[in-house]
Amino acid sequence: MDNCNDLMKNRMVKISVVLAVLCVFLSCQTESKHEENKNVVEFPTISEPILLVDNGKEHLYASYYGINSFSANDRYATVLETDIKYTLPTEDEPATLGMVDLETGDFIPLTETRAWNFQQGCMAHWLPSSPDSLIIYNDLREGKFISIIFNVHTKEEIKTIPYPISALSNNGKYAASINFSRLRQTRSDYGYGGEGQDANMDVQFPEDDGLFIVDLETGEADLIVSMADVRDQVPEVVDEGIEYFNHTLFSRGDSKIFWLARAIPNRNTTSFVVNIDGTELTRCFPDDWGGSHFDWLNDDELMVTAAYQGKQYSHVLFTPGQDNYVRLGNGILDYDGHGAFSPDGKWMITDTYPRGSALLEQKIYLMHMATQAILPLGTFVEPAEFKSHWRCDIHPRWSRSGQLVGFNSTHTGSRQAYLLKLDF
Numbered sequence: 210m211d212n213c214n215d216l217m218k219n220r221m222v223k224i225s226v227v228l229a230v231l232c233v234f235l236s237c238q239t240e241s242k243h244e245e246n247k248n249v250v251e252f253p254t255i256s257e258p259i260l261l262v263d264n265g266k267e268h269l270y271a272s273y274y275g276i277n278s279f280s281a282n283d284r285y286a287t288v289l290e291t292d293i294k295y296t297l298p299t300e301d302e303p304a305t306l307g308m309v310d311l312e313t314g315d316f317i318p319l320t321e322t323r324a325w326n327f328q329q330g331c332m333a334h335w336l337p338s339s340p341d342s343l344i345i346y347n348d349l350r351e352g353k354f355i356s357i358i359f360n361v362h363t364k365e366e367i368k369t370i371p372y373p374i375s376a377l378s379n380n381g382k383y384a385a386s387i388n389f390s391r392l393r394q395t396r397s398d399y400g401y402g403g404e405g406q407d408a409n410m411d412v413q414f415p416e417d418d419g420l421f422i423v424d425l426e427t428g429e430a431d432l433i434v435s436m437a438d439v440r441d442q443v444p445e446v447v448d449e450g451i452e453y454f455n456h457t458l459f460s461r462g463d464s465k466i467f468w469l470a471r472a473i474p475n476r477n478t479t480s481f482v483v484n485i486d487g488t489e490l491t492r493c494f495p496d497d498w499g500g501s502h503f504d505w506l507n508d509d510e511l512m513v514t515a516a517y518q519g520k521q522y523s524h525v526l527f528t529p530g531q532d533n534y535v536r537l538g539n540g541i542l543d544y545d546g547h548g549a550f551s552p553d554g555k556w557m558i559t560d561t562y563p564r565g566s567a568l569l570e571q572k573i574y575l576m577h578m579a580t581q582a583i584l585p586l587g588t589f590v591e592p593a594e595f596k597s598h599w600r601c602d603i604h605p606r607w608s609r610s611g612q613l614v615g616f617n618s619t620h621t622g623s624r625q626a627y628l629l630k631l632d633f
Contacts, residue, residue: 250582252575256630258587258618261309262316267291267624269617271306271325271333271346274604275458275504275549278333281340281609284311285361287333288626289325290318297598298326300349300403306331308361311613311628319361323349324373324389324401327599327624332356332374337381340609345384345425347373347401354389354405358425372423372430373405376457376466383485385457385466386421386430395453395473398598414440414452420468422485433487439470442492444477459485462508465529467493469500480513482529491530495519502547506554506578512537514545524548524559539581542574547604551611554578558614560603563591571603573616586629589620 262268270278271287278286290305291298298304303321310317324347325331333346336358345358354373357366374384390408393400409415419435436452446452450472457468463485470479480493480500493511494500497519504512509528517523517536522545524537536543537557546559557576563569573586595601601619608614614629 248580250577250580252577252582252584254632255575255586256628258616259628259630261286261288261311261314261626261628262290263625264316267294268316268626269327269330269601269624270604270606270615270626271330272606273329273332274502274547274602275606276332276334277609278335278606278615279311279608279613280308280335280342283608283610283613284341285309285317286311286615286626286628287335287344287346287361288316289322289330290316293599294624295594295599297397298402300324300401300405302402304331306333306346309626317361319364320357320359322346323403324354324405326398326401327601328398334374334377336377337379343367345370345374345377347389349401349403349405352403352405354401354403356384368425368428370423370425370428372421372428373401374423375455376459378459378463378485379461380463382425383459383463384423384425385459385468386423387454387457387468388418391418391451391453392455395451396455396471398600399455410451413446413450420454420457420466420483422466431487433485434481434483434490436470438490439479439481442481442490443470443472443479444496446472446477447474450474450477456503458503458505460505460508460511464508467503467505467511467513467529480515482511489530493527493529501545504549504557506550512548512550512557514548517543524557537581538576538583541583542576546574547602549605549607550578551607552609553611556611558586558605558607560605560616562602569593571618571620573603573605589618591619592622595619595624 271289285308300323303323304325307318322331331346336343356370356374358368372386375387376385388406389401390406414437416435416437421430423430452472478499482491498515501514512526524542527534548559561572569591571589575584603616605616
């Protein structure tokens with residue numbers, strides 16, 4: 210009897226060992242399959258480019274790249290319409306600010322603006338407090354650059370803000386403001402015609418001008434960083450040089466703001482981040498990295514195209530104040546492009562400047578952030594006539610849903626706004 214019990218125990222031990230080995234095998238297979246799936250990217254189905262307006266006039270999105278141009282319901286897109294083609298617009302040449310009904314294809318004129326350019330439009334933003342009906346945009350009124358809160362359905366001006374905006378906080382309560390008249394003198398294609406602000410061109414590093422934060426409820430502004438504040442942190446500016454600020458953007462949680470400090474005549478560039486209360490002014494990069502285009506991945510991590518290690522322009526992801534620099538794209542995105550992250554942070558879309566000796570090709574790429582796998586979305590040839598201050602950069606931008614991407618292009622011979630639909 211004891212022998213039978215021992216035999217049964219031995220068999221049970223053997224069965225247990227076999228089951229344990231089988232479980233380990235299946236677990237390894239599952240982990241292996243999981244690892245394989247982690248490296249498999251399911252890119253969205255992407256539509257052919259959709260022309261927004263076809264009425265014989267020139268069109269462009271009404272804001273800079275990376276800025277959402279779409280209502281929250283993906284029904285409307287803010288667009289500028291103009292007859293100007295091969296020249297820098299002046300204050301006497303207003304553009305029509307309108308919106309395109311993406312269901313019907315109709316262009317709906319809303320108002321006019323005299324504070325606009327081909328690079329950044331009139332900096333129109335949809336207000337988060339009413340993202341299907343209210344926008345804010347820049348204009349020139351009674352000799353002053355201002356911004357207007359406007360209802361696109363009633364065509365009513367809700368409020369006038371006595372400062373032009375260069376960025377809007379994600380909560381819609383604040384805006385960044387800079388000197389667009391000084392920009393007109395130092396970087397003409399980003400400034401506005403007219404003397405809407407004091408350009409202060411006789412002062413190299415003014416103490417009363419720089420980066421302002423505007424309270425959109427009260428209309429009051431605070432100077433949080435002056436140009437004089439950065440004098441000792443930027444490359445040496447020649448005696449006849451002028452410092453200026455450009456390209457501002459709030460972090461995703463609105464705790465910080467990024468911007469570029471530059472100078473003429475050689476466009477010395479330093480990338481900065483500061484808390485919105487003006488504290489913790491931080492240089493983003495070591496010397497010689499500069500900086501060009503940018504987007505926040507979240508409230509801490511920032512992507513800036515810069516000269517990585519002072520040598521190769523790349524899309525560089527990092528945390529300001531740390532040296533954890535990462536080149537995105539595995540060497541494929543080693544150039545200066547207009548990168549913008551999807552609302553969920555899983556994707557980055559970017560473009561190229563016109564490249565190629567025979568054809569001036571502009572390209573769009575979509576990158577999966579987790580794997581850095583890249584999908585080409587299109588190639589567009591820019592006619593040689595579109596150059597200098599009236600060039601047309603692709604300038605991609607996402608909708609809030611992440612289902613739409615808008616961009617500008619001149620590949621048909623006229624400046625037009627286009628749309629890509631993404632089906633994830």
